Amino acid sequence: MSFQNPVFIPGPTNMPDALRKACDMPTLDHRSPLFGEILQPALSGVKKILKSELAEVFIFPSTGTGGWETVITNTLSPGDKILAARNGMFSHRWIDLCQRHGLDVVIVDTPWGTGLPADRYEEILAADTHHEIKAVLATHNETATGVKSDIAAVRRALNNAKHPALLYVDGVSSIASMDFRMDEWGVDAAVTGSQKGFMLPAGLAIVGLSPKAQAAVDQGKLPRTFFDIRDMRKSYAVNAYPYTPAVGLLNGLKHSCDMLLSEGLDNVFARHHRIAEGVRAAVHAWGLQLCAGSRDVYSDTVSAIRTPEGFNATDIITHAAGKYGVAFGVGLGEVAGKVFRIGHLGSLTDVMTLSGLATAEMVMADLGLSIKLGSGVAAAQDYYRTEEAVSSKEAA
């Protein structure tokens, strides 16, 4: 456990030293007024990152999965019908969670590597004239396939169908790294975690709820206590928690929001895009294909890279960790063994990224793939050299 090399998993990400220090706090009495000085800026910081004026933010000592469960159990009732597309492991898991909680999920199976089918959503919603569908699930960024979906299009589908269903979005691997517009897109629930774009350790489920979703909270009949928004809401009013909060992580979140907002969200997104483009240039130079089928769905936080037929992509992960001490992401579900993933979100530079690409090249060469050493690195270098970083451009 020498922790010398950066990680290239799609979260938890590399952490800035300043954020590690913000999390590593001595004990603070969470019932003292000092706690409010951490909680309130964290909540309002997240709202700004969600680009929302209207939402209320709730933060649980949990993970993204707990965020999904929060949204579902607080606003829906057993037997409720919901609509969801499955185009990767994480959309699959959210559907599974809903089913385990007794919801009736209309599943739109969608090829892994493509985005959410807004048109199919629209057809189904338009056909649901009795408005039995209570909520629509949308995974903004499929971490398993490196596919970004168009949430605005999903909103248009709802609007076109004049359907009142709530729109729930998994932004776990997009929020704080890629553009997310909660109010503009009419998102009713946004879910994320601390360990991705916020560059913190895992341990926080972060949920934003629109006024409409909040209204649904009082109707939801699914049992819950730990994740109960009602308790949380009551406690927040007095700067408290219904149980012991993860004070250090919340302090980290407050500082992370400050850091991101002072960089400027557009700069943050442009930075992620730039890093991602370099990775994609390398993939192209290697002669490999992304799992994501078309440029419009390329994710700026993670790339899933298809390996040649007959090759076990998981060997790349094992070999990279064992020989070079570098962590890449494994293929999951349908694409297990067929892709390996390079996470490129959070605290990452051109320079760090190049070391990941160089490692991937050595690994693939070691495993017998016909990869020219230095080829992907050169393609990325070329891009990074000439494509000026946004913040320098801004400064100029």
Place this chain on the structure above:
Amino acid sequence: MSFQNPVFIPGPTNMPDALRKACDMPTLDHRSPLFGEILQPALSGVKKILKSELAEVFIFPSTGTGGWETVITNTLSPGDKILAARNGMFSHRWIDLCQRHGLDVVIVDTPWGTGLPADRYEEILAADTHHEIKAVLATHNETATGVKSDIAAVRRALNNAKHPALLYVDGVSSIASMDFRMDEWGVDAAVTGSQKGFMLPAGLAIVGLSPKAQAAVDQGKLPRTFFDIRDMRKSYAVNAYPYTPAVGLLNGLKHSCDMLLSEGLDNVFARHHRIAEGVRAAVHAWGLQLCAGSRDVYSDTVSAIRTPEGFNATDIITHAAGKYGVAFGVGLGEVAGKVFRIGHLGSLTDVMTLSGLATAEMVMADLGLSIKLGSGVAAAQDYYRTEEAVSSKEAA
């Protein structure tokens, strides 16, 4: 937020520097083999602290409340009858959680300040000839009142009644500070968190399940995903988690267990008892009473101290924080305004404790209580001076 003084809340506790450093880890790929080197020692360390050979331990990125919910939702079904005494705020909250999850709770209301009524349990269980009661809840240490209960007696009640109900124990503020014997007492589920005896930040729900409770997991019909033991069990088998684990906290837990076990559990318990006796000597010297009604229920981790009639005990907490920068615990529920609490668990020394007692004296004098400055301190000093610390005794 100058963090100079120790805290005297009943958790989160003061943290040893070494444990803060163990938690403050760079990012480690939780899907790499390195993660198993953290997870397995953490799990087996907790088992030893539970004094269990039989239990399996499950750790969630959550808190004690999540631990309660884990136990209930995994092993019980809607409408199940359970038995629980209510003798403080935390037993009350666990009951409330059960009711929200649709359980039928037979509540034995018990005066706050007394222990769990094992005899009443026995009567009720004996009368339940159809064994409709599926589980018995017992709060080992009522953090709100500073009352320790006799779990062995509750087990005897079950045995005497020849009742097969599961025995679920909240050990949040006892485990790792006071003696807890999971196997010997026939505890089926033990619940605790990271931020008390383990001296870590909040953020882990720690649950031990007996084989009998584990068997019940597959019968439990309450919906759950985040807290699902089945997913956790499957993942542990491959040193993994069903979602992103809180790696740093788990590493902290591993080191905390090492630290506690190398001190020796009996020494840990004796240390807590000794610190607590000093606090109680001070309370006596002040002419005040504990909320805990008799010596046999005195808690070694927290003392709730009754203030005189007509005095608002909560003022003590506010004034101590505002003027002296010291955190004590507020009275909760039935004893709100009537008691203030001194937490004396976790990383604490005689010397630190004396500073808390000295502060309490200044605060009470400031607020007009007739307290002789130095009186409680002197009583505690006298005790600490003459009552040799266990570890020195051991060493001799």
Place this chain on the structure above:
Amino acid sequence: MSFQNPVFIPGPTNMPDALRKACDMPTLDHRSPLFGEILQPALSGVKKILKSELAEVFIFPSTGTGGWETVITNTLSPGDKILAARNGMFSHRWIDLCQRHGLDVVIVDTPWGTGLPADRYEEILAADTHHEIKAVLATHNETATGVKSDIAAVRRALNNAKHPALLYVDGVSSIASMDFRMDEWGVDAAVTGSQKGFMLPAGLAIVGLSPKAQAAVDQGKLPRTFFDIRDMRKSYAVNAYPYTPAVGLLNGLKHSCDMLLSEGLDNVFARHHRIAEGVRAAVHAWGLQLCAGSRDVYSDTVSAIRTPEGFNATDIITHAAGKYGVAFGVGLGEVAGKVFRIGHLGSLTDVMTLSGLATAEMVMADLGLSIKLGSGVAAAQDYYRTEEAVSSKEAA
């Protein structure tokens, strides 16, 4: 090494968490422009704390002893005559250093426990009509005896004698804790370290030189390289060091200055005075005497406390460390075995101080001194309770 209790040595002091974090920096290239963003604020911060507009500040990876050597070797030449009083271990050591470097020291032996004899200085200087004395040494705060001297009076002695000698002041245990006025007092060299009032780890020698002392640098014929002001001056002009600087400590110093200046120097001094008065109230209540002979020389950063005839004061230090894990300061030199010292500078609160006093009481009682437990604590509590802290007063 459990580090739970505060230390009560007269430096290194207890450290604020924020300053530990400021020191614990990843590697930064000390030849990059980023280094200037640390160095310059550190230098200008120290100047403000010295209350100097005129001085230039030099910081070496060293300690206070290195600071003494810097001043002496840079501005004096072998055989130079200097004047110094010896009233404690640290004035003694500085004299010794001068002698080892071939200076001719006119020593005014002064009883330990009294301040510097400005009148004797004046007599000697007035008699030195040929101005053979090149420099006068003055220890502002004798850490060994807890005696503060009147530097303004020493300056008056020089002025009255119309003597051009340089005035060199050891402010190691005063600067940043007690009022120090470099320009107003006409101090030509001020020496301190990082581990006292600046609340940092040991490792920096901090030296301020007046223009007159700087002019002397080019005349000084004592050999030196590591401590050569000329190299340092040249390097500072380009934000660099003549060798590898202690970047983390410098960053800590920058933050320490910010912290002290934003509290306000007068508040810092008042805080130290208030803490010290509480300690002195306790000493009085114990029926013991300070080594410092009169109220006007009481130090606000350290109290040396005389123990009864026939008692070995060093036993207090050994016993406190061994049984209670608390560090007090040992008696040094002439007062070895006759005094023990309580350091009360740096990051300390009323509450922390009370724990030190309570410990001292237990220790003295353990060792058979007739000390009433709680007596000193009560006296200090009474003072702290009623003597409002300056910053609260300010705020009102």
Place this chain on the structure above:
Amino acid sequence: MSFQNPVFIPGPTNMPDALRKACDMPTLDHRSPLFGEILQPALSGVKKILKSELAEVFIFPSTGTGGWETVITNTLSPGDKILAARNGMFSHRWIDLCQRHGLDVVIVDTPWGTGLPADRYEEILAADTHHEIKAVLATHNETATGVKSDIAAVRRALNNAKHPALLYVDGVSSIASMDFRMDEWGVDAAVTGSQKGFMLPAGLAIVGLSPKAQAAVDQGKLPRTFFDIRDMRKSYAVNAYPYTPAVGLLNGLKHSCDMLLSEGLDNVFARHHRIAEGVRAAVHAWGLQLCAGSRDVYSDTVSAIRTPEGFNATDIITHAAGKYGVAFGVGLGEVAGKVFRIGHLGSLTDVMTLSGLATAEMVMADLGLSIKLGSGVAAAQDYYRTEEAVSSKEAA
């Protein structure tokens, strides 16, 4: 100051997280017995790394320059004649230090890029039939030129000349990274610092003295106090320091020695050699030359790389820092503007190194040098891929 990328300066090096944590210690009383538990293992650890049974080690809160001064001022006297070659900036500076302390240095000017001329040393020593030369200086690794010298050869020169002069070696950038054999080579004084092979922050001067050098200490007539070995020796005997030690850094040094020795010194050296060979393969692929003139003098800790005539090598450093946030080493002295340096010592992996090489390529391309992107990276990748790491080889 985002600290995301590794540094590639020849010290301070990248630091392992575990060593940063070892340095970041709460305040410990350096006069308590606990201090000995840090000091003694640090001293004995360094001895093992020096491969010495005979030497005594002395550690000052200072830097390598202070180490040079320690050796010179403790063992020599004004006017003493010494012999030294000048083949780079650091040998130059040591000579300068000696001259400033009044020594008579016989300088052997040697082309920068070549090693120490043992044959010239032998001639001069043989000619010095009156043994006026008291000491011979040798820079083991010229950090400015990336040139390693053969200390065993220098020892043979002394032996062949049957000359009794002391042999003083600057091992600042070699010790703990490259093989150093104090006893076998008959080194009388070895000097290093904390911020190179030990992977710690700057702030410690580390000096090993042979029995013969220690005997010379009592004869040395140069004035010194801070660096006086006699005080240090006396203090060490009681586990103390003559002034306040840098406790945290010493604790870091203790842990660093543990870390290096448990890896195995031969493995440490092989690891450095391997990393260096990769860098050299890249330099070759770029069509550039090392400053070091021949393979036998290649340094395994730093490579100084000549840039084409007419190109200002310093631009590389400025541009790399400004555009890519990466620190390389500037050319110094005679080779200023003619070389840039890549430090490759301390905590570094293949993967980190590749990111430095990739950065250098981008920088050189940006600045108009005809460098094929990816070419050096590919050469290094090829080497790292196929040249198995020593520790894995060992494990096999």
